[in-house]
Structures are given as C-alpha cells and as structure tokens.
Amino acid sequence: MVGASYITAGLISLAAAQLVSNSEPEGMALVVGKLLTLDESDKIFNPGLILMRGSKLEYVGELREVPEGYEVLKHEELWAWPGLVDLHSHIHGPGRDLNDMVKPLNPELRASPTFDPFEERIEVATAAGVTTLFGIPGSGTSISGFGLVYKTKRSEPSYDNMVVRDPGGMKVAQNFNPQRGAGDVGNTWCGLAFNLEHLNDRVSRLASDDEAELDWQLENLARVHRGELPVLIHCASAEGVAAVVRMWKVRYGTDCVVSHGSWDGWMAAGFAAKHGVPVNHGPRTANMLSTRREDRVVGGAAEYTAAGVPLFSLNTDAPVIPQEQLFLQGSMSARLGADAYHMLRAVTTHPAQSFQLADRVGSLESGKDADVVLSTGDPLDPRSRVEFVFIDGQLEYSRADDGQIF
Known part of the structure; x- marks a missing residue:
C-alpha cells in the first residue's frame, strides 16, 4: 500500500x-x-x-x-x-464460482456474489495501470448472467468502494464453449441459437409492453432489450461473429459488443462494421493458422480496424492472459500491423464508449x-x-x- x-x-x-x-x-x-x-x-x-x-x-x-x-x-x-479498461475479465473471484453450469440460460444470475475485493490479482493489475474491469461469469452456458463493473482500488478494498455498476452488463456465450453434452438442447450451434432466440423473442415483446408483468428472473434481460444495459457476447470464427451481429444487433437491436472474434473472426469484420457493432478482441489477437491460407500471420486488430469496426477494443480474458498484460495486447497488435495510437484507444476510451461507461472513464x-x-x-x-x-x-x-x- x-x-x-x-x-x-x-x-x-x-x-x-x-x-x-x-x-x-x-x-x-x-x-x-x-x-x-x-x-x-x-x-x-x-x-x-x-x-x-x-x-x-x-x-x-x-x-x-x-x-x-x-x-x-x-x-x-x-x-x-x-487508466486502462478491460471488458472481459474473470479475476474478481475464484474460478469454480464464476459459472453455474446446471442450465444453459441463466439471465437471473449475477457475478457480484463471487466478487472478492481482496483478490491479489487485482493489486497486480493496479500496478500495471489497469483501473476499470468488467468482471463477468464464465462461458460454459449460453447466458451465464450479469457481470459487474469495478475499479481496482487497493486503499479501501470493498464492494461499496470499488463497484461502479452492478449489474454492469450481460454476458452471453454464442459458440464453442457453451455447447453442452448433458443431453439437453444446446449441444450444437443450432440448439444454441434456438435457446437464445426462444427466450429473447419472448423478453423482447415483454420489454416493449409497458403494461406487461415481468418475471423477476427476466428483469435484467429486459433492460438489455430496452438498451439500458449493454451485452458482451463471447464468440469466435467468422461464422460466429456474423451470427452474433445478426442476432443481437439486426434482430434485437441491443447495445451489443462482440467479444473474442478470434481465429478467422476478422473475416466477418466488414459485416460487423456495416451494422455498427463494436468488437472487443482477444485474448488471441493473431491467427497463426491462417498462414496455410493467406501465407502470413494475420493480426486481428489490424483487420478489424481496417474494415472500419467502430470502437474497437482489446481484452485479456484474464486470467487467460494475466490482467496486468492488457497493455501488451495493444503492443503486440501494433506489432502485427495495427496503428499504435488506435491500440491505445482500444484499451482506454473505446471499451468505455462501447459499454456505456464513457461519462466516467476511458479519457x-x-x-x-x-x-x-x-x-x-x-x-x-x-x-x-x-x-x-x-x-x-x-x-x-x-x-x-x-x-x-x-
């Protein structure tokens, strides 16, 4: 201290x-x-x-x-x-408590009960200049719940002193991680899409009806549909990014942010840019496998920004990449072809602007x-x-x- x-x-x-x-x-x-x-x-x-x-x-x-x-x-x-801002972080609590895996859809859950203000990894993040985090549930279920936005304060570590907004936004996992082998719907991308659309169609109608009575479990999801809270959506690959844009922006018109967008996700960058959907890229920011197809290592940040994706930002998915290395995501993205100053915006003002935080942080x-x-x-x-x-x-x-x- x-x-x-x-x-x-x-x-x-x-x-x-x-x-x-x-x-x-x-x-x-x-x-x-x-x-x-x-x-x-x-x-x-x-x-x-x-x-x-x-x-x-x-x-x-x-x-x-x-x-x-x-x-x-x-x-x-x-x-x-x-101070740096990361929209995809899991260091706020123990990993075993970050994701309830019983049901595929959990809009009623929050990450705040797992929040540990004395977590040592937060102190290290502070020393690296990371000051604002969106602490979220894991990606094992299609809707894993609502995260919280908090500051990495160390002088008086407590929920009341550190938390900026709770709920801070919703976390969705659209493909790969949440595909379930429990025998219920959701084992395939078809099942995942059905689960999400079946619930969101219902809540979208209720959210637009001032006289409708909402189940308490759906209140925060309704706030997402009304634009009062943003939603961060885990996905990867080009078809994953495109599916997120079609569902969450074109179909439902939410204040949504694509998260990850790794591997060949950059190939859908133009589609995301066309519909004005921000991308929060990482932890994998280079597609090494693309050397088989493009004969080069593809820097995702360079491709997304060249396509005109608005408010492009970077993440660590900490602890996948240590939280204190958020700046290094910008460094490596610049090394792989992105504009260096744009990458500084990608870890400061852009994540704040894309997640309804710009009135307080990011600049x-x-x-x-x-x-x-x-x-x-x-x-x-x-x-x-x-x-x-x-x-x-x-x-x-x-x-x-x-x-x-x-």
Missing part, C-alpha cells in the same frame, strides 16, 4: 509562496512532461497539467498557475494517461473520474514503467513506496 513517504518525498510546490500546510488540501495537481488525454480530439499536451479535486478531474490541459491550496506532484520526466477530461496513470514513457512500450496510479483521485500505487509489483 501507499507509504507515508509519498507526502514528504513526492509533493513539492510550483512556487515558493505555495506551501503545503497542515490543513486538508483543496485538491492535487500533477505536472507531467507529456499528457495523453485520449479525448474525442486526441489532445496531447507537452508538458501538461492535471488538477484533481475529490474523485473527479477538474482541469486537464496545458500548464497554468496552480490554484492556491493544491498539493503538487511534479514529474516532468513522466507521461500521464487514462482524461474535466468532470470524469480521476483515474490517472503516470509512467516513464509510452503506455504500450514494454520498457515503460508505471510510477503512480490514481483511482478516483486517490493514490493507489506508487512504485517508490510499494515496490515493483509488476
């Missing part, structure tokens, strides 16, 4: 007259050498200033006079960027949550070290005080 030496060693004044007093500071000012806002205009400031007041960002921009009463952290050698803008990371260089460069992580304006990680956790 953050040590007391932070106040004596890290905080200085920008002017001789601006002294740190014993009174409670008005806020905190961060002075950095490079500031990446990741806002809609992609503004970058060299150098830059961030003012944090309480849990929110008060000012983000070029250097100016710091208001009286603000503590100042001055590191002109560091870069500042928004550094006045009024948004003060989730700020300071590092020694480019966020996607494996040589860069994270030095400080602030979440909701609180210092949650300091490499000098906490040590090199990752």
